[in-house]
């Protein structure tokens with residue numbers, strides 16, 4: 001299967017390790033196991049002793065009960081047998097497309113978004129239609145456009161809420177209207193929810209699974225729980241036919257997700273509230289820093305994110321985004337992601353949920369670099 005290069009991941013792979021100020025990262029400031037046990041208030045020694053005594057079999061094939069119950073705690077209406085653990089959300093998205101989509105199926109996807117959501121179905125041979133999120137609409141889907149893109153061939157509508165890269169957040173009402181369109185053609189809605197709950201305002205953040213019988217939620221431990229190193233994600237849906245397809249494909253490419261990752265994820269999910277409290281504080285304090293910086297730096301402008309960990313920041317220099325970001329990196333060590341990775345020229349994606357000092361130093365370097373451009 002031929003597939004387009006994954007622009008954002010290729011960029012991260014090439015430069016992330018050498019970055020002095022990494023303000024491209026999208027996870028909320030990752031934690032170590034030591035920090036996790038401290039935050040959770042659990043006994044690390046007891047956990048490790050229990051784990052070290054276990055034989056390393058494949059473990060629970062479909063994930064431990066503790067893990068799946070922990071995932072259910074993040075939703076209103078989900079049951080453990082409706083959760084399919086995967087290798088991260090990246091594995092989950094890939095799995096959804098490979099399990100449900102055949103050549104010739106209609107798929108509607110948003111742009112800009114994480115590239116998996118349109119390049120994988122395209123590689124499978126689906127007819128992919130893009131729904132463009134525009135700055136003048138606050139990067140929210142235009143329902144008239146969505147209606148014009150669906151027909152009886154549409155199998156799947158893909159969205160990402162909150163959105164990477166823009167930080168836009170769809171309300172329950174808007175999700176409801178997308179569901180009406182999906183229901184009119186009996187399509188699934190895949191919602192990539194890896195940044196769910198990382199909101200700027202308190203309040204319940206709706207999942208597609210709690211709103212639509214053919215809703216499919218994808219998420220993971222990486223962003224909201226700062227544990228990307230576990231490579232643990234999941235698919236959640238009430239739809240029995242989709243669940244059967246996911247389990248069948250999973251036997252071919254996964255078997256199970258690994259006992260250690262399962263056990264640590266289950267422990268972290270038992271303390272989801274504590275982790276979420278930490279991470280909401282980080283995204284709120286750090287977005288205030290970025291927002292102040294934007295207002296002090298007239299060459300840059302953006303639509304302030306409502307949620308997530310990323311912002312799409314435009315500049316008024318006549319420099320293509322790859323050149324801008326590469327020169328910034330070479331001359332200052334500050335690392336951001338070119339907007340062209342998301343087909344958004346003259347912009348960059350800033351990940352603002354890193355540690356505060358890195359964010360401040362990275363933004364200072366960016367302002368200094370802008371001075372050299374005039």
Ligand SMILES: Cc1ncc(COP(=O)(O)O)c(C=O)c1O
Pocket residue numbers: 026087088089090091114160164192194219220221222223228232233
């Ligand atoms: C929208 C979105 N989905 C999925 C992923 C992959 O996340 P994971 O680490 O869980 O595989 C990312 C990572 O950046 C993302 O931004």
